[in-house]
Amino acid sequence: MSEAEEITVNVEFSGGMERLMKDQASSIQAKLPEPATIRDLIIHVRDNVVEDKKELFSKNDTVCPGILVIINGSDWEVEDSEDTVLSNKDTVLFISTLHGG
Amino acid sequence: MCDKTTEASLETQRVSPKATVEPSQYERKRVPGMCIKCKVIKPNVTIRRSLYCKACFVRTCVVKFRTALSRSRKNTTVPRTKLMVALSGGPSSSAMLNLMADFQRMELRGTEAQSRYEDIIAGHVDESVLFPDVQDSLISEIAISLSIECRITKLEDVFATNDEAPLFIKLVQSTLAPGALKDKICAHLVKTNDSISSKKRLQSLFSSLASATDREEMLDIIKTLLLIRLARKAECGVLLMGDSGTRIATKIVSLASRGRGFSLPFEVGAESSWFDNVVVYRPMRDFIMKEIAFFNMWTKQNSVVVPTFTTGAPKRASIGRLTESFVIGLDHDFSSTVSTICRTMQKLEPRKQALNSLPCLTCGMPVENDAQAWRSRLTVSKPLAVEAEPTIQSNGSNDVPSDEDGLVRADITDVVCYSCQNILTSAASGTTFPGATVDHFLKSKGPGDAKVDIVNAKQEALRKQIETFLLNDNE
Ligand SMILES: [Zn+2]
Ligand SMILES: [Zn+2]
Numbered sequence: 001m002s003e004a005e006e007i008t009v010n011v012e013f014s015g016g017m018e019r020l021m022k023d024q025a026s027s028i029q030a031k032l033p034e035p036a037t038i039r040d041l042i043i044h045v046r047d048n049v050v051e052d053k054k055e056l057f058s059k060n061d062t063v064c065p066g067i068l069v070i071i072n073g074s075d076w077e078v079e080d081s082e083d084t085v086l087s088n089k090d091t092v093l094f095i096s097t098l099h100g101g
Numbered sequence: 102m103c104d105k106t107t108e109a110s111l112e113t114q115r116v117s118p119k120a121t122v123e124p125s126q127y128e129r130k131r132v133p134g135m136c137i138k139c140k141v142i143k144p145n146v147t148i149r150r151s152l153y154c155k156a157c158f159v160r161t162c163v164v165k166f167r168t169a170l171s172r173s174r175k176n177t178t179v180p181r182t183k184l185m186v187a188l189s190g191g192p193s194s195s196a197m198l199n200l201m202a203d204f205q206r207m208e209l210r211g212t213e214a215q216s217r218y219e220d221i222i223a224g225h226v227d228e229s230v231l232f233p234d235v236q237d238s239l240i241s242e243i244a245i246s247l248s249i250e251c252r253i254t255k256l257e258d259v260f261a262t263n264d265e266a267p268l269f270i271k272l273v274q275s276t277l278a279p280g281a282l283k284d285k286i287c288a289h290l291v292k293t294n295d296s297i298s299s300k301k302r303l304q305s306l307f308s309s310l311a312s313a314t315d316r317e318e319m320l321d322i323i324k325t326l327l328l329i330r331l332a333r334k335a336e337c338g339v340l341l342m343g344d345s346g347t348r349i350a351t352k353i354v355s356l357a358s359r360g361r362g363f364s365l366p367f368e369v370g371a372e373s374s375w376f377d378n379v380v381v382y383r384p385m386r387d388f389i390m391k392e393i394a395f396f397n398m399w400t401k402q403n404s405v406v407v408p409t410f411t412t413g414a415p416k417r418a419s420i421g422r423l424t425e426s427f428v429i430g431l432d433h434d435f436s437s438t439v440s441t442i443c444r445t446m447q448k449l450e451p452r453k454q455a456l457n458s459l460p461c462l463t464c465g466m467p468v469e470n471d472a473q474a475w476r477s478r479l480t481v482s483k484p485l486a487v488e489a490e491p492t493i494q495s496n497g498s499n500d501v502p503s504d505e506d507g508l509v510r511a512d513i514t515d516v517v518c519y520s521c522q523n524i525l526t527s528a529a530s531g532t533t534f535p536g537a538t539v540d541h542f543l544k545s546k547g548p549g550d551a552k553v554d555i556v557n558a559k560q561e562a563l564r565k566q567i568e569t570f571l572l573n574d575n576e
Binding site: 015016019053055065066068070073074075077078095097098 | 143144145146147152192347390391393394395398406415425426429430432433
């Protein structure tokens with residue numbers, strides 16, 4: 001891992017979100033080229049981690065309504081939502097709040 | 102879940118809300134303002150465009166719950182009683198149990214040293230007969246971790262013959278020919294003493310229903326009935342249902358679209374005294390799912406993912422699923438959609454007519470007089486074009502099958518609500534439905550009931566039919 005160019009982000013899924021992921025993973029590590037925003041992470045997860053029903057995770061390069069994004073324990077909306085810049089070792093949690101999982 | 106630096110400080114916040122809280126520990130370049138409550142701490146969450154820090158957010162949730170509970174208490178007259186918290190194990194009901202446990206602790210710590218509620222009991226409906234993947238041990242652990250007793254009833258118990266409602270409705274024939282026959286639903290009241298296990302019976306009920314929408318509705322009906330029974334059995338005069346504002350808004354739209362508008366105030370209202378002996382409150386109605394998710398995360402409240410018939414299915418899989426994505430999509434773009442729908446609902450008073458109605462034989466909700474006239478004026482469109490058309494039974498004759506084996510034929514079109522009529526007409530012939538409210542008919546004999554005459558007459562007729570049947574059975 002070349003530290004200057006790549007960051008590692010811990011990504012967690014809960015609330016049923018994990019069922020959409022390959023191997024139903026509830027957490028993964030994502031390596032993204034710097035600088036990376038949450039939008040980049042969402043695209044990365046959509047293209048590389050979501051098993052098949054990609055439309056249940058992401059639409060228009062952001063998450064579907066009803067999915068919460070939590071960066072290091074705080075709502076992404078108190079920051080810059082999709083444009084929030086990620087740092088190395090950040091933890092990003094995606095929670096589905098949909099009743100239908 | 103959260104990174105390690107923040108976890109240590111979370112624990113104390115809920116227990117002692119006044120404790121001082123350390124500021125958020127990570128440095129983000131842009132912080133748009135401070136917490137709306139304390140005004141000195143950087144916010145961690147935004148709810149309907151208001152910013153809160155963790156501590157203020159959790160405290161706001163606690164206050165909101167207490168306020169909702171007191172308001173419901175004021176609106177109903179309930180003597181001091183035990184209280185049951187319906188626990189599906191999902192985020193909302195788990196948060197509710199946590200908040201209720203907290204409420205009880207606060208009460209007992211107060212000057213009276215006595216709570217308004219004698220005891221708090223969790224009530225869970227085990228759905229493993231339909232969804233074998235759920236680990237029920239996890240759900241009782243949610244209660245245990247809050248030091249609350251958990252009573253469990255199984256979904257198939259709705260068919261248990263030694264229970265309150267020993268009679269079932271067996272769909273003998275569904276005639277869906279156009280015109281006058283359309284409204285004819287033939288059914289028998291059945292007393293099951295055959296060898297079919299209630300588990301099998303329940304599974305076959307769900308496989309005979311025509312659509313995911315019908316299955317969802319039947320599941321809701323059965324769960325509600327079982328929770329009411331569970332509460333009665335545990336001598337709880339109050340039952341808390343964990344419908345969030347998001348869920349209630351979804352339910353309002355989908356119930357209305359399924360023709361359940363008449364019973365809406367009872368099914369989603371803040372409080373409902375419709376059922377005998379048990380008052381239902383919905384104290385989570387002012388919470389949106391986002392608040393519940395953050396509350397659970399910051400109070401370390403565990404919950405499970407409750408599966409549904411349409412889990413992971415496309416949006417159009419059922420009316421309920423479609424409505425959910427519609428409501429959530431709207432709320433995303435116009436952040437007060439959910440609260441607006443719920444507030445509008447709050448203003449709806451149940452019509453007098455509804456209060457005096459018979460309970461539907463299937464779901465137990467009030468039956469609108471002349472649901473059939475309604476039916477001819479209204480069509481409910483199905484969410485899916487590909488959905489299979491219900492099989493049309495053309496037996497050539499509209500005659501109701503004659504009584505056999507001590508079965509009693511009931512004219513159920515007057516005592517089944519519009520929405521259940523829809524389920525019944527499209528279900529496969531031979532399906533057995535739980536006879537939810539037969540006990541109600543058996544009990545309510547005497548005059549002095551404030552019910553309307555015509556209702557009384559119908560009720561009396563049905564009661565007689567049921568009685569005859571019971572006598573036959575004992576011969
Ligand atoms: Zn604050
Ligand atoms: Zn009904």
